[in-house]
Amino acid sequence: TTHYLFIVVVAVNSTLLTINAGDYIFYTDWMWTSFVVFSVSQSTMLTVGAVYYMLFTGVPGTATYYATIMTIYTWVAKGAWFALGYPYDFIVVPVWIPSAMLLDLTYWATRRNKHAAIIIGGTLVGLSFPLFNMVNLLLVRDPLEVAFKYPRPTLPAYMTPIEPQVGKFYNSPVALGSGAGAVLTVPITALGAKLNT
Numbered sequence: 752t753t754h755y756l757f758i759v760v761v762a763v764n765s766t767l768l769t770i771n772a773g774d775y776i777f778y779t780d781w782m783w784t785s786f787v788v789f790s791v792s793q794s795t796m797l798t799v800g801a802v803y804y805m806l807f808t809g810v811p812g813t814a815t816y817y818a819t820i821m822t823i824y825t826w827v828a829k830g831a832w833f834a835l836g837y838p839y840d841f842i843v844v845p846v847w848i849p850s851a852m853l854l855d856l857t858y859w860a861t862r863r864n865k866h867a868a869i870i871i872g873g874t875l876v877g878l879s880f881p882l883f884n885m886v887n888l889l890l891v892r893d894p895l896e897v898a899f900k901y902p903r904p905t906l907p908a909y910m911t912p913i914e915p916q917v918g919k920f921y922n923s924p925v926a927l928g929s930g931a932g933a934v935l936t937v938p939i940t941a942l943g944a945k946l947n948t
Contacts, residue, residue, distance in 0.1 A: 786881070786884075786885070786888075789845075789884075790880060790881040790884070790932045791932050791935055793845060793847075793880065793884075794850070794876050794877045794880040794881070794932035794936050795877075795932070795935060795936050795939050795940070797814075797817075797818065797821075797847055797850060797851060797854075797876055797880065798854065798869075798872070798873045798876045798877070798936050798939075798940045799939065799940050800817055801813065801814030801817050801818070801851055801854050801855075801876075802814075802854070802865070802868055802869055802872070802873070802940055804816070804817050805854075805855075805858050805865075805868060806865055809863060811855045811856075811858045811859035811863070812855050813855070814851040814852070814854040814855045814858070815848060815851045815852050815855050817851060818847035818848045818850070818851035818852075819848060821845075821847050822844065822845075822847055822848060825842075825844045825845065826844055828842065829842040829844055837901050838897060838901060840891045840892050840897055841897060841901055843887060843888060843891055844887075845884055845887070846880075846883040846884050846886075846887050847880075849879065849883050850875070850876045850879045850880045850883060851876075853872065853875040853876060853879055854868065854872040854873075854875065854876055857871045857872035857875060858872060869940050869941050870941075873936040873940045873941075874936065876932075876936055877932035877935070877936035878932070880932060881932055
C-alpha cells in the first residue's frame with residue numbers, strides 16, 4: 752500500500768512541476784509564441800518523470816499512467832477556468848499520453864533496458880510530443896481572438912499577445928520544438944536517471 756501511495760503522491764507533485772514548466776501553453780493567449788519553450792520543457796519533464804517511474808516500478812505502462820494523471824489534472828484546471836466564465840478554448844489540454852505510450856513501448860520492446868528507454872524512448876518523446884500538440888492546437892478556434900477578447904487578469908505586459916510570424920521554416924514552431932525537444936530530452940533524462948541510481 753505504501754508503495755502505490757508513494758507513486759500517487761509523487762505523480763501529483765510531478766504533475767504540478769510539469770504544468771508550471773510549460774504553463775503558458777494552457778492559455779490560448781500565449782500558446783503560439785511559447786510553443787518551443789513548451790515543447791522543450793514538457794517533453795523533458797514527461798520523459799524524466801516517466802523514466803523515473805518505470806525504473807522505480809519496473810513495469811511497462813507506468814509512463815502512460817503518469818501521463819494520464821497529468822491529463823486528468825489539466826482537464827480539472829480547464830473546467831475551473833470554464834466555470835469562471837472563460838470560453839472552452841481558453842485552455843488547451845496538452846497531449847502527453849501518445850508520447851508516453853511510445854516510451855512504454857520502447858521499455859517493453861527492449862526488455863526493460865533502462866538505457867534504451869532513456870536514449871530511444873526519450874528521442875521518440877522529443878520528436879513526437881511537439882507534433883501531437885501542434886495538431887491539437889490547430890483544432891482550436893482563432894487563439895488571437897480568444898486572447899484579446901478574454902485576457903487573463905494576471906497577464907504581465909511582456910506576455911501581451913503578438914501576431915505570430917509564419918511562413919519561414921527556421922521560424923517554424925514544429926521544427927524548432929521537435930529538434931530542441933529531441934536533442935535536450937535524452938541528456939537531461941540520462942542525468943536524472945544517474946542521480947537517482
